[in-house]
Amino acid sequence: MIIRFLAVILTGLAVIAPAAHLFELRHKMQMSEQDYFVVQRIYVGWWVIGLFLPAALIANLALAVEVRGDQLALWLAVAAAALILVNLAIFLIWTNPVNVATDNWTVKPKDWQASRRHWEYSHAVNAGVTLLAFCVATLAALRVKT
Known part of the structure; x- marks a missing residue:
């Protein structure tokens, strides 16, 4: 029972951070370069929230x-774990390279708008991926074999 609870x-x-990015996306995409770089400072230390992803992966595998x-x-739990892996892959392929190139948005890249698009849209996609992982993890946890 505790494993089911922890998985859910x-x-x-793990949904919280990407969902926050999704909900603010529309307004942030309209910001000027100067305003955008100021707002990005609010994410200092958010890497800690990212630790929910490996924890959720382990919980769903358990x-x-x-x-x-x-x-x-079983397949629902495996799907939840797989979706968390998809989230991590999206982060590693699209989000983190921007974090590195901008030194977590303290350095302005040559084409900051392209970097912003990669960063913002990768988080938005991850909001959907992680919500789907949450849904299938919940279904797996609630399932009672009949």
């Missing part, structure tokens, strides 16, 4: 082991 809670917590006798629950 940790995956739900959930898959716990529910392995129920094929549907």
